[in-house]
Amino acid sequence: MSWFVIIIAAIVLVLCVAVVAVVLLQSARSASISGTIAGGADRLFGGKDKQRARTIDEKLEKATPYMAGIIIVLIVVLNLVYLFSK
Numbered sequence: 001m002s003w004f005v006i007i008i009a010a011i012v013l014v015l016c017v018a019v020v021a022v023v024l025l026q027s028a029r030s031a032s033i034s035g036t037i038a039g040g041a042d043r044l045f046g047g048k049d050k051q052r053a054r055t056i057d058e059k060l061e062k063a064t065p066y067m068a069g070i071i072i073v074l075i076v077v078l079n080l081v082y083l084f085s086k
Contacts, residue, residue: 005081012074019067022060 002081002085005078005085008074008078008081012071012078015067015071015074019064019071022064022067025056026060026064027057
């Protein structure tokens with residue numbers, strides 16, 4: 001195994017743990033199903049909570065898909081490196 005593969009695998013591992021931590025740190029939106037439907041409709045039309053400005057929860061929410069995308073890209077790179085190194 002080359003040093004490149006080891007470094008990328010370590011980065012993927014750290015990012016996976018970070019995504020789990022970020023998701024667990026986010027606060028729940030609401031406890032009931034009606035709150036989920038209402039919250040989904042509110043987000044669909046671009047609405048935001050009036051009380052929440054730029055909070056940590058909002059930043060964590062925005063960081064989650066970016067981190068997941070980086071993980072996907074790195075895993076594809078790892079697979080391509082492994083495929084072409086044989």
